[in-house]
Amino acid sequence: MEPHQVKVNGVPRVLAAGPQVSLLDWLRGQGLTGAKEGCAEGECGACAVLVARADGPDRTRWTAVNSCLPPALAFDGGEVVTSEGLGRAPGACTAEELHPVQREVADRGGSQCGYCTPGFVCAMAAEYYRPERRPAAAGEPAPDHGPNGFDLHALSGNLCRCTGYRPIRDAAYALGAPADGDQLAARREAPAPALRLTRFVSERAEFIRPGTLQELLDRLEQEPDAVLVAGATDVGVERNLRHSRPRLVLAIDRMEELRRLDVGTDHVDIGAALTLTEVEQGLGGRVPLLNKLFPQFASRLIRNSATLGGNLGTGSPIGDAAPVLLALDATLVLTSRRGDRPVALADYFTGYRRSVREPDEIIRAVRLPLPLAPSTAFHKVAKRRFDDISSVAVAFAARFDGAVLTDLKIGLGGVAATPLRARAAEDALTGTELTAESAAEAAGILAGEGTPMDDHRASARYRTAMLEQAMLRFYAESAPELEVIR
């Protein structure tokens, strides 16, 4: 078999590293020390690099990811660009040749200590090359967007402790379009690197990218302790911070059966191994409640790797997607050698990080019933607006007939060992007119749902209050429309 290999900054490099070696550590071991480890859990973005991802069958999209999380082997056959590859540093015998992104950051004082800078530059370059980026039409740019169409959320996963961010924002907002002859821009016009069915086997660990769903399910049945990896945004943290060392890693990031997005007449099926960014792009705003979720779900760097399957598979009691999907009345399509098994998300979680999923089962897709409830809201309570973990997350999906709530589903995160539906509050309000009084009463009921606890993110008391306030806010935000109806 051919050696594993990654094209880095245009040059193929042989990849001889086990599945426990992150892309970051491998790159640094290659002498490419531009990417840095700042946190090893995908929070700071100092390790960000660009990877070539498929943008449809014929094109490539430069996508920024945290290199500290995925195993290097996941990029076997792939193409990676680091800060070193974007431009050329001034050296003893060379003049500097900075990429436009690097030039703007350098000239505007966007680097001080410089440690986070390579990651910022890569995240900024991905947005620079985003094909949909267009200068704003006349008038005010969208919130968190520059006049050049730069979405500041592209940098929401990058932390800087020195600059206070203003010069970095100004650099981002000053970027023009890629010039003619820009090689990375040109690279977008050709297909992404071809899929490789990577097989790495050593005494202690295996990394397999199965070619078919059948092979995946077979392996999983034989070895139910195998770890499934798509973006590795959770597995990578487990490896780096909690030192988990799985014997078998099964990469599912290219598995076609898990990567379909089907919008039917009575439901939407979202492949479990699609990244959140891909889902966002694929849905194009057709599920408004998900559109409210996406910008608040971790950071762009994480959303470029993280999947709904991973988010639900880990069974986190917070995971912001779960409350939203609960409100949307989602069903999970579980698959094993025994076939498909749909399970309502509301029945999926059984305890802290536990679920009804059998060891040999995988989440194939998330199914949303249509038509969607027209009135929705997502309230995420966290310390920080960009890239933080919720202390409480509340999602609402409602149908009104006049001012009467005919259907209400409320998903909660962060207030119990699992995400849950707020059944008591839903029941209290369903079939009644939403008024200040009924909302206040329901707020009291909602506050009684779940079993919030004290931790470093928030007190139990605050969490309870946030449930109450979420209902009051839902009413306050619905009230102007209801007023018109009345």
Added chain:
Amino acid sequence: MSALADRPANPAVGQTVSHESAALHVTGTALYTDDLVGRMRGCLHAWPVQAPHAHAYVTALHTEPASAIPGVVRVLTAADVPGVNDAGAKDDEPLFPREVMYHGHAVCWVLGETAEAARLGAAAVEVDYEELPSLLTLTEAIDAASYQGHQPVVARGDAESGLQRAPRRFSGTFEFGGQEHFYLETHASLAHVDESGQVFVQSSTQHPSETQEIVAHVLGLSNSEVTVQCLRMGGGFGGKEMQPHGLAAVAALGAVLTGRPVRLRLNRTQDMTLTGKRHPMCASWEVGFDDDGRLLALRATITSDGGWSLDLSEPVLARALCHIDNAYFIPDVEVHGRIAKTNKTSQTAFRGFGGPQGMLVIEDILGRCAPALGIDPAELRRRNLYAPGQSTPYGQPVRHAERLHDIWAQLSSRADVERRRAAVEHFNATHEHSKRGLAMTPVKFGISFNFTAFNQAGALVHVYKDGSVLVNHGGTEMGQGLHTKMRQVAATALGVPLDFVRLAPTRTDKVPNTSATAASSGADLNGGAVKHACEQIREQLAEVAARKLDTQPYNVRFVDGRVTSLGSTESLSFAELVHTAYFQRTPLFAAGFYRTEGIHWDAANMQGEPFKYFSYGAAVSEVEVDGFTGAYRFLRTDIVHDVGDSLSPLIDLGQIEGGFVQGTGWLTLEELRWDTSAGPGRGRLETQAASTYKIPSFSEMPEEFNVHLYERATESGVVYGSKAVGEPPLMLAFSVREALRAAAAAFGPAGRPLELPSPATPEAVFWAVQDARAAAGGRAVPATTPAASGAG
């Protein structure tokens, strides 16, 4: 020699230039200590064995199981130390402790062929502990009278009689949190025994000379046998002033014992659980005002949480006490300070070095008392600003106090404060669920190390035969742009273009006995030394040039790489002159030295003039608070700040903005939580990762951010008329905290004092909002509170 503050024609200082390493930063080719590992053959990796108790004796240490792990090379313990088993400057920090003093304390270190082997080895080390009672909170420490170090008092006049006379008196207590440095680059050291037999340590240290001294002291070597180099740091903020020493000593010890290079790099969690932070403090206070809101007297006790050892807690406390006045004249003052000893990381220097804590106390007092006094908080602050001729409580005249008033007025007008105040009122009147707040706060910050001996610096400047210049100085580069400024200083002093000058990494074998790059003093001190060195060379060159140009040395001018004589059209290039000078056997290198003149400090009585000058600034911030959650947005901040005549405007702007946002983080998001329960996790830092300890991101940058450098601000007696800039802007963030207080208060009746915890997290703000709302819900609150009542 020219006067220190004078600038020649067309100087390189004052030009807007990018960071000297900007091109390296953006291309990922700027090297940091841990980037060098791949250049070392056979490098070993160190991993700590961290104790799982807040306080315990180590009764037995079994390292054999670790040695059985493949790839483990050696376990370092106290028995291996050839010198002194101590990593501190005060002999109170054993490198390998027998008594565990905090949760996560490293009891020994494992060296492995790989980091993975070292980690597995550390997990295999068996340690027996005898648990001991522990003190974690300030309250616990105060109740147990657990203190360490000096208990200084800053006093002037008679606070008791001042309070008695005051028609308006208030008292209160205020406990506020510390701050994790969260430099993006965690601590790193890389040590080896070099080809000449010296111990060579690459270290991410703000204080290479002290790192060198501690390494030598642990190894039982002389300082001359150890060299420490700091290439650059990925941020320091004070966290690498004292904390790197022990880590460098472990790496050096490993290198000496194994004969192989040793790399010690902390991962984020190790860094957060092992190293010190900004001191949390609590204050109890009594304050007296006259009927017009003028401060008459303040009596306070500040208790600082020093953690398990003294480290820099004493000077940090001294600076806190010396800054409790911030920008305000208080006639009668008595402030007591003490340092609690707790079972936590040993708290240390952090940008501002106690100044922010002292100033937070008075700003909190003013913010709480203003409504009770019936005076707008900004007006209350303005009324109390120092006037020319007044002195601080420790006896230092406040020179240029008029600048405070000028800055305040300029800021009010630049930021359009009056109009926006009305707009905020209108917004609040028309929005039920969100409220805005606007607040303005000043900063006065003393520049110089309180400890007089530290106010010295050295430099070594070489001019090579081709006219190129290499500058070594004692300061370290941590992102603050010191090297950029020093390059500008050297180019100015030698009259050459910037690109003639290269900065060499900081090394203890080039400039000895350096002070920490700290106290905002890097440019003042090292700039003085670099300038001194360059001027010695220039004077030598002027002699040579005078002979060539047939003039007198005092008529020779050095500008932009050309050397000319007054009144003559003849000139020669700097490179030609240098070439000639070499053949005339003229020294082309010089050591420069600088010491700050005119400062003195009586540490026992806390009196004197410890500061060369004061830095001034003011900020006005506007915020919006969401009443449902307490979450907030920072809408706009305007700053006017005094950096003297800027050495490097882009660098100074970056320091002001960055300091402000970092201060905002301290006062809002950043929350350190320790497990204070009686359970098995007692003493564990719960916020020990980026996922749980949140520093500001883009979303915390003010949406509109205007910074203006105060103009025509030459500071006499400082290099090229500039002022220090590293720390003072952090405290401009008080304006955000006070704006949050105003916005939260706007949910309730006007004129009611409101307490706001620090950090003012969304949760804390939510409870303040609820508090304000409760007051609006029927309880009568008088517009002003009677004398002698509490302020909240």
